[in-house]
Amino acid sequence: MxxxxxRKGTGKPLLLLHGLGGSWRSWTPILDALAAEREVxxxxxxxxxxxxxxxxxxxFDALTDAVAAFLEAEGLLGVDAVGSSMGARLVLExxxxxxxxGAVVALDPGGFWQGWERTYFATTIGLSIRLVRALQPGMPFxxxxxxxxxxxxxxxxxxxxxxxxxxxxxxxxxYAASPSFDALLRSLARGTxxxxxxxxxxxxPTLIVWGRQDRVxxxxxxxxxxxxxxxxxxxxxxxxxxxxxxxxxxxxxxxxLDATR
Numbered sequence: 001m002x003x004x005x006x007r008k009g010t011g012k013p014l015l016l017l018h019g020l021g022g023s024w025r026s027w028t029p030i031l032d033a034l035a036a037e038r039e040v041x042x043x044x045x046x047x048x049x050x051x052x053x054x055x056x057x058x059x060f061d062a063l064t065d066a067v068a069a070f071l072e073a074e075g076l077l078g079v080d081a082v083g084s085s086m087g088a089r090l091v092l093e094x095x096x097x098x099x100x101x102g103a104v105v106a107l108d109p110g111g112f113w114q115g116w117e118r119t120y121f122a123t124t125i126g127l128s129i130r131l132v133r134a135l136q137p138g139m140p141f142x143x144x145x146x147x148x149x150x151x152x153x154x155x156x157x158x159x160x161x162x163x164x165x166x167x168x169x170x171x172x173x174x175y176a177a178s179p180s181f182d183a184l185l186r187s188l189a190r191g192t193x194x195x196x197x198x199x200x201x202x203x204x205p206t207l208i209v210w211g212r213q214d215r216v217x218x219x220x221x222x223x224x225x226x227x228x229x230x231x232x233x234x235x236x237x238x239x240x241x242x243x244x245x246x247x248x249x250x251x252x253x254x255x256x257l258d259a260t261r
Contacts, residue, residue: 003070004050005043009035013076014260015101016042017067019085019243020110020184021129021175023049026084028167030245033253038260041076043067045087047180058183060086060111060191064093068100078102080260084243085216086110086184088208089194092229095206096197103205103260107244107252108214111194112221112228121216122189124155129185133176143169158213158241167246196228206232207259211240211247233259 006024014034018026024042027034034040046066047053054062067090071077080102083091088109094100113121132152135142142148146161149168153160160168175181206229210222226234235255240247244255 001046001054001066001069002051002073003043003045003066005041008032008040008042009038011038012260013079014038014040014256015071015076015079015081015091016040017081017083017087017090018043018045018048019083019087020125020188021048021178021181022084022087022171023174025049025167025170025174026243027245028170029164029249030253030256033249034256037257038080041074041079043070045090047184048178049174053180058180059187060089060093060184063184064090064097068094068097071100080104082256082260083107083109084245086188092194092206092208092225095202095204096195096229098201101204103207105207105209105256105259106225106232107209108211108217108242109194109208109225110188110217112217112224113193114224117218117221118189120218122185125185125189125216128155129175129181132172136173136176139169139172143172155215156242156246158211158239158247163246194225194228197231199230202229202231205259207255208232208234209237209244209252209255210234211237211242211244213240214242216242 044051082105088106089111150160244252
């Protein structure tokens with residue numbers, strides 16, 4: 001299927017894959033900085049933004065297949081890629097399959113939970129999306145006020161009061177509008193954990209970045225991600241929640257450009 005996407009900047013292509021419920025606009029805090037050095041290709045995943053849902057099963061595996069087909073159709077096989085949350089798991093899975101991506105940066109990837117962490121993820125995110133949908137009429141006010149913005153994003157950001165209100169409003173609109181959110185949440189929470197690869201398998205640079213204050217994909221999961229992708233390098237960011245490109249945009253741009261240079 002065709003995936004809606006935007007291209008910005010010039011230079012070596014760099015693919016951006018957003019997280020559950022988001023869109024290409026999720027990358028707004030770092031888009032211009034990356035486009036100053038690279039041709040950025042920011043995608044709306046199926047059932048997000050301006051891309052329609054998958055025709056068949058809506059699952060993480062089907063989503064991965066759709067991105068792989070997009071890469072081949074667009075002549076992007078071997079492209080460097082950055083993913084956030086669900087998108088971070090996507091780039092790791094594409095790297096695991098081999099021959100699809102170049103260098104990879106995974107920002108707080110999902111899929112490395114165990115036991116009660118699955119229930120925690122499904123319950124907290126499920127409650128959050130129901131609240132976001134219910135509050136849509138008042139969302140312009142809620143996102144414009146530092147206090148209410150902080151309450152809305154307490155699970156996602158280490159310092160939500162500093163986030164630009166227009167970016168938060170767009171993200172809340174996208175979450176509520178995504179027709180695939182619920183099905184993908186079930187797939188992520190109830191499906192198999194992310195598989196890894198043996199050491200010596202990944203031949204392109206792979207960087208896993210984790211915010212120390214992540215309350216969605218808990219920091220304890222980072223060790224599992226590193227163990228399943230032993231060729232990857234793990235980097236921690238202080239004062240950072242689930243979205244490094246929101247809480248630490250300058251540091252995230254530096255990490256992405258250095259890892260994919």
